[in-house]
Structures are given as structure tokens and as C-alpha cells.
Amino acid sequence: MLVLAxxxxxxxxxxALCRVNAEGVEPIAEVATVDARAHGELLAPQxxxxxxxxxxxxxxxxxxxxxxxxxxxxxxxxxxxxxMAQALGRPTYGVCSLDGIGAQTSGRVLVATDARRKxxxxxxxxxxxxxxxxxxxxPADVAAGLADVTRAAGDGAFRYADVLxxxxxxxxxPSLPALVELAADRIRAGAPSEALTPLYLRRPDAVVPAARKxxxx
Amino acid sequence: xxxxxxxxxxxxxxxxxxxGVGIVRGRTLLADExxxxxxxxxxxGGVVPEVASRAHLEAIVPTxxxxxxxxxxxISDVDAIAVTAGPGLAGALLVGVAAAKGYAIAADKxxxxxxxxxxxxxxxxLEHGELPDRCIALLVSGGHSxxxxxxxxxxxxxxxxxxxxxxxxEAYDKVARLLGLPFPxxxxxxxxARDGDRGAIAFPRGLTAARDQAxxxxxxxxxxxxxxxxxxVEARERAGExxxxxxxxxxxxEAVCDVLVAKAIDACRxxxxxxxxxxxxxxxxxxxRALAQERCDxxxxxxxxxxxxxxxxxxxxxAALGTHLVxxxxxxxxxxxxxxxxxxxxxxxx
Amino acid sequence: xAVTLPTVDDTVAFGRRLATILQPGDLVILDGPLGAxxxxxxRGIGQGLAVTGxxxxxxxxxxxxxxxxxxxxxxxxxxxxxxYRLGTVTEVDDLDLDESLADSVTVVEWGEGKVEQLxxxxxxxxxxxxDDDTRVARLLGQGPDxxTRLAQL
Numbered sequence: 001m002l003v004l005a006x007x008x009x010x011x012x013x014x015x016a017l018c019r020v021n022a023e024g025v026e027p028i029a030e031v032a033t034v035d036a037r038a039h040g041e042l043l044a045p046q047x048x049x050x051x052x053x054x055x056x057x058x059x060x061x062x063x064x065x066x067x068x069x070x071x072x073x074x075x076x077x078x079x080x081x082x083x084m085a086q087a088l089g090r091p092t093y094g095v096c097s098l099d100g101i102g103a104q105t106s107g108r109v110l111v112a113t114d115a116r117r118k119x120x121x122x123x124x125x126x127x128x129x130x131x132x133x134x135x136x137x138x139p140a141d142v143a144a145g146l147a148d149v150t151r152a153a154g155d156g157a158f159r160y161a162d163v164l165x166x167x168x169x170x171x172x173x174p175s176l177p178a179l180v181e182l183a184a185d186r187i188r189a190g191a192p193s194e195a196l197t198p199l200y201l202r203r204p205d206a207v208v209p210a211a212r213k214x215x216x217x
Numbered sequence: 218x219x220x221x222x223x224x225x226x227x228x229x230x231x232x233x234x235x236x237g238v239g240i241v242r243g244r245t246l247l248a249d250e251x252x253x254x255x256x257x258x259x260x261x262g263g264v265v266p267e268v269a270s271r272a273h274l275e276a277i278v279p280t281x282x283x284x285x286x287x288x289x290x291x292i293s294d295v296d297a298i299a300v301t302a303g304p305g306l307a308g309a310l311l312v313g314v315a316a317a318k319g320y321a322i323a324a325d326k327x328x329x330x331x332x333x334x335x336x337x338x339x340x341x342x343l344e345h346g347e348l349p350d351r352c353i354a355l356l357v358s359g360g361h362s363x364x365x366x367x368x369x370x371x372x373x374x375x376x377x378x379x380x381x382x383x384x385x386x387e388a389y390d391k392v393a394r395l396l397g398l399p400f401p402x403x404x405x406x407x408x409x410a411r412d413g414d415r416g417a418i419a420f421p422r423g424l425t426a427a428r429d430q431a432x433x434x435x436x437x438x439x440x441x442x443x444x445x446x447x448x449x450v451e452a453r454e455r456a457g458e459x460x461x462x463x464x465x466x467x468x469x470x471e472a473v474c475d476v477l478v479a480k481a482i483d484a485c486r487x488x489x490x491x492x493x494x495x496x497x498x499x500x501x502x503x504x505x506r507a508l509a510q511e512r513c514d515x516x517x518x519x520x521x522x523x524x525x526x527x528x529x530x531x532x533x534x535x536a537a538l539g540t541h542l543v544x545x546x547x548x549x550x551x552x553x554x555x556x557x558x559x560x561x562x563x564x565x566x567x
Numbered sequence: 568x569a570v571t572l573p574t575v576d577d578t579v580a581f582g583r584r585l586a587t588i589l590q591p592g593d594l595v596i597l598d599g600p601l602g603a604x605x606x607x608x609x610r611g612i613g614q615g616l617a618v619t620g621x622x623x624x625x626x627x628x629x630x631x632x633x634x635x636x637x638x639x640x641x642x643x644x645x646x647x648x649x650x651y652r653l654g655t656v657t658e659v660d661d662l663d664l665d666e667s668l669a670d671s672v673t674v675v676e677w678g679e680g681k682v683e684q685l686x687x688x689x690x691x692x693x694x695x696x697x698d699d700d701t702r703v704a705r706l707l708g709q710g711p712d713x714x715t716r717l718a719q720l
Contacts, residue, residue: 037666040311041553044318048552056323072308072663075274076315082278083319087292101569116665187648198274203660233628271606271661306628308663360627382606383624390626391601444602444696558632559620 001060002028003187004051004084005176008043008077008095009069010155011036015046015053016176020187025113027177034173047080060145061090063183065097065174067199068121068134069113071167078196091193093183100174101154103182108149110142110166112156119203120156124149133138136201139163224296227284227320228536229277232305232333233360236276239538240295242499246343247288249425249526249533252276265489270308279318284532292324297549299539302330302567303358303560310556318552330567331538332560333530335374337496338367339541340534344523352521353377353490354538357482357505358530359386359401359496360435362477364484367494370538371545376562377484378435381424385473385507386499388439392446392469396462406466407502411466414439415504420445420472425479435484474505478512485518493537494521501525542566568673572702578604578694579680581704583609585692588716589616589672591643594686596678599694604702605676608692609647612674625676626648630662632671644671651677656684688712 005016016030029050033042064081067074074082085092100112102125112120115136122142123134135142152166154173161168180187223243230237240248252272285291295329300317303310314330321328338354354374362380383391386403393402398409423438446469453460481493493513499505500522513520527533542565550567557567572578589595589612597605606624613622618633625631630648635641646667651657659681664673666669668685675682683689688710695703708717 040315041555043315044322044552047322051322056325070663070666071270071661072311072666075270075308075312079274079277079312079315080319083281083316084323086278086281087320087323137226270663304628306630307632308630308661358627379621380623381621387624387626390660395601395654440602440606447601558628558630 001187002054002058002061003061003063003180004047005063005180006043006047006077006081007065007097007174007176008039008073009065009067010173012173013039013042013073014045014174014176015043015050016180017050017052018177018180020060020180020184022188025087025181025184030176032173036073039073043076043080047062056084056088059088059090060093061187063180064092064094064196065179066094066196067097068115068136068201069097070116071198074198078198082196085193088189091191092196093186093191094194094196095179095182096123096130096134096199097174097179098154099130099182100176100179101171102130103128103178104171104175105153105169105179107151110146110149110152110157110164111154112139112142112152112160112164113154114156114159117203120160121201122156135201137204172192222544225290225294226536226539227292227295227298228532228534228539229300229313229317230299230336230530230532230535231273231277231309232301232303232331233309233530235530235543236273236280237530238280239531239536240284240288240290241343241536243540244342244346244537246533247290247504248288249531250286251531253281256308270297270306270312273309273312277312292320295324295326297327297329297539297543298541299329299331299372299535301333301336301535302554303333303557305333305558307556307558310558314554314556322552328554329468329539329542330550331535331542331556332562332565334361334363334365334562335370335565336534336538338365338374338494338495339370339538340522340527341494341521342541343527343533343537345521348494349492351488351490352492352494353488354494354496355477355482355483356497357385357477357495357499357516359390360384361497361561364435364438364481365492366484370565371542371547373565374562377488378433378437378480380437381441383439383443385437385439385477386497388443388473389499391443395447395450396460396465402498403502403536406470407504409463410467410470410504413461413465415467415471417461417464418449418468420468422472422476425476435480436474437480439473439506442469470502470504474502474508477505478509479526481509482512482516482518484514491517492519492521496523496528498529499530501550548557568706568720570704570706572604575604575607577610578702578704579614582608583615584720586612586615586706588628588719591645591671592686593694594668594682595672595674596682596689596691597674597676597694598679599693600696603694603696605694608694608704609674609676611703612672613645613647616643616645616672619646620649622642623635624649630664632667646671646673648673648675649677650675653681666673683709695710
């Protein structure tokens, strides 16, 4: 079965065409461009590119990374996935984008991606499987709460290596075949289509202080 | 492939609050579906819980589904997909443009990124047929107040004037709030005004003074009017006097419509146009329609205003512009077409 | 710091002056009642930053991005936001202003109590409309850098 995968939760605008069969997931074509502002422009041409000569009608499903990630870019990927699937009459399956990084790690690892405002989106992985839910927070706070982790992967791990106090390791961005792998059981079973809702995580400082003391010059 | 003289086009609109999907064949409207959150506006006292981008992502698939069903077509049947590329709220536009591209790739159709304001002009063709060789368009909404010269909608539109501060629709909303009326303010003010004396208070007509003619002959300004109403109401309230709601509504509305129509007619005469097309949400206003008809009749100018549902933001207007572009042989947009929150009116299609 | 602005042209001119001390990453929060001149001030800022496009009230569209005009020496984009229609922090977050913040000047009308979380330092400009129709602008900087910067005005 042919599957299209999309992830726009990080600055890496990614599209891939994969083959899913009983044995596993095999990438056929992948394109990723790192450009935090160009999701709206680059994703569609990249999808055309990975499809190549394959008519879209041959796709069995569309898989998309559902974040967490900066909203603007994330929404581009998700709406593209649902619109394509609607036109083709095929199901969509969502996977947490951080899992596309974590699945490629071993041991106890923190996966972190950039959430702007000097915060990170993060989750803990043990031998490639996520433990707990993804969250958003300040790297210092996150590191303080993770006694048993010594390594970190993902773009955020590199950005905030000093603050996290963890050795950063690749991959920096989600692997699309890894995302498809996580949806493979659903794909093979022809599971019902899933509404693709972004993982909107509430920031720790979401409650605005009522009246900050202003400094009068 | 259907004959290109009657193209079947799907139109998507997500430039601001509304998620709209419309389907048009030639100049026949087949479907016009919107995922309006106006009820939520009213319920939450003028503050919407889910403005723009988040809501668009959730609404696009169901709205498209309803439109396809209403028209009795499949995406594979259309000749092209048109989508508002701008102007508007960047994050909101991005969702519509990305959706259009997704549909286009999946169904192997060309995509046209179009100008929101030009679509407001094009929508009138669904009701009143082809546009004449030359017309003036008055577009008035919550976000826009513009006078445009339209010779050939496919080739380009010339901006003659626009608001230098607040849009007319915005003035209606803010004055409505001042008067304790619900949001959106247009309909309640229109209703209240019917019982009022439109000559009771002489509110200012912005940019109509002699000194404004040189630089701002076709421009609008409603901020001073808004402030004048606020001051007038505040003074009454401070003095403990009752505020004559109907008279204030009628006088405010007259100030707005007076200027809109006067400048529109001035533009028609200056540009040798004998047709005035009115579009945008405020075109639904009864006083604007009546005053425009009355004064245009006197000047031998034909007025074209579509029915209210077509005046507000919707996908039908985008589809109408799309069919016009396809029939005119305008090339489709490339797949990397960007959403442009500041798309100039001179760019009808990207 | 308080500035008296007798006419709307003075408000616009003050906006141009304010633009001379604005840098990328700046967040300016404008407050004041209807008709106080918030948009007029932003018009002046836009002129000072030499951006393209007319600066008009963005109440309806909520956010408008003006690109710099290199021909007139413009370098910084201006992100002009109106939070009048926004009620919660969630809605503000939804705008994803973070995306453009670091590289632009972001000015938010009706922003008090809604956007302070976007940046560690910001400038608040409160506009007041007096009975004789003059306006008064009061500037309050939040953050250690602002006092020095405002002193340059």
C-alpha cells in the first residue's frame, strides 16, 4: 500500500511517499527543506515531487505529524493532509511529531523541538517509545525534572544544549518513515479515518499577570 | 473537460472570520456554504472564542462536504480551484491556500490564488450577469472601504480611493457597541435607524471638505465620525440625559451612507462610468441600498448590488472570480503560490 | 514620560519620532479609548519605519503585516495588530505572533492584559483623549533597556 506522509511541526518542511506492507515500511521518496517561514509555499511542490509519476489515486492513506509545533506551520501540513484525503476518499492518520524523532533513539532520551519564546516542546522516550504526554516548557524546568535522562534529540536539544545540560544527538527533525511506522497497524487494518487535530499545548505562562509594575523612565 | 466558456470552479475563502466554499458553473451558482461563527459572536458579547486560523482548519472539510453535496458534484468534476490568496489575516489565508493546493494535487486540477476584493466585485455577475466594459465598484465591509475602477476584472483593478483609518463596517460595529447593540452592528443599527430621524444630529462627513479634494477626493475616513458619536453619547450620559437611540443610529447611518454614495457617484462621473457595483458586507444595509438607488437614478447611473447573502465573505464570490479568470484564459497559479496578507488590489490573481 | 498631542497630525508625527528608537524584536502595546489616536500613532510609526501599504485600522482583520520599502530606506517589517476582538490568551496565541516577533516591530492596539507574555521587555503607550480634544500619550517601558531608549526621544 502506498502512503503519503507529511510533517510541518518543525522548520523541516517534510513530505514522503512510503510503501507499507506486512513486513514493514519502506521509503520510496522523501523531501525535506529546513525553512521556518516557508511551509505555505514549499509543502505542495514537495508533495508533487515525492509523488513523482504515482497518481495520487493510488494512495491508500495520508499520515501527518500532529505536532506539537508552532501553529502556523503545523496547520499547513494538517490542512493539506485532510484536503488531499477528502478529495481522494482515503483515511488520514495522525501521529505525534515528536515520536518521529523519539522512535529513532535508544535508551532514555529527551526529545525537544523549538517552541519559540525560549521554550521547548518535549517528551521522554525509553528505547524509542514515548513515556507520558508531550508538553511545553522552559528547558531549565524540563531538565530539572528528568533525573534519569542524559541525552536529548531534536532541534530543541541542540538549541538549548547548555540549559538542558544534556548531550544533543540526532535526529534533529521527525523521520517520516518513522511516523508511518507508528501508523502502520492502523493503515494495514484499514482503521477509520482520524480527525487531524493539532496538539495545542498550553504554555506555562498562559495566564497573563494582571498588572505588572511598569518601570517609569 | 467541460467547455471553458462555462467553467466549473470551486472557490475557497478563508481571509478572515469566514470559512467559505462555493461552486459556480459559468455564472450559475451551484453551492454557497459558510461555517459562520456569527452566532458565537453574539453569544460571547462581541468576543469570539475561536477566531480565524484554528477554526478554519476545523471547518474546511465539513464545509467542502456540504458544498459538494449541495452542488451534486465531486472535486474531480471541476475545471479549477480558486482560493483567496489575500489580502487578509496571514494565518487564516494560509489554511485556505494550503487546502486549495491539497485538493488541487489530489484531483490534479489547476489552482488560482485570487484577490479577495476582486472577488467581492465578481460575485455580482452571479446575479446580474456580465459586468459592463467599465464600472466603478464600491466595496464596503468590516475590513474594507474602497472605490475601484474596473475595466476588465481579469486583467486588473485600479484603486481610486480607500479608507485612511476605519472601515465603514468597523464604524458600525463600534458605534453599535457604544449604543449597547449586539455584534455585528450593521443589522441592529439599520433596524433601530428606521424609527429615527436621520437629520436629528449632524455628524461629520469625513474627507468631504474642500481642502480634502486634492489628495483625498475618493478616500474615506470614518474614525472622526466614530469619535463624534462617542463624544455625543458620552456627553448625554454624563448629563444624566437619555440617549435617543433611534435618532443616533439614523443620524450615524446617514453620515456613513451619505459619504459612501456621494463619493461613489463622483467617481462614476469622473471616470465616465455609468454603472456602480456595490459589494461587501455593508452592501446589505437598507439605507445604503436605498440612498444609492435614489441618487444614482438622478444621475443616470445603474446600480448593481447582489443579494445580502452574497455580499458578505463567502466562497461563491471566489468561485465567480475563478470562472471569469478561467474563461478569460488567465494562466493558473504555480503550486508555490503564497498567501499574501497585503495583496494589492492591482493583483487580481497571483 | 508624557507627551501632549494637540492634533491628529501631532500624533502621527510623534509616531514617526517613536519609530527612530524602535528595533527588531520590539513589542509596543497601545492603549486608550475609542478615538484616542492609536491607529494614527501607528500610521506615524509606519511612516518612520518606511513600510509599504496604508496603515489603517486592523480591527477586523486583526493583524496586518507591512513590509519595509527599501527604496525609502525601510528595513524592518511592521506587524500591526488590533486585539479589540480578542478576549483570551488562547486567541492571541492562535495568531502566532511569535513567528514574526524577533525580526519585526510589533504594535498591538488594545493589547494591555493580552500580549505581555510575548516578550520579556515591551513598551506601553497609553493615549488619553481630553475634553478639549487634545491627546496625551504616556509612555511606560517594561524592562531594563527602555529608560535609556526613551531618553533618546
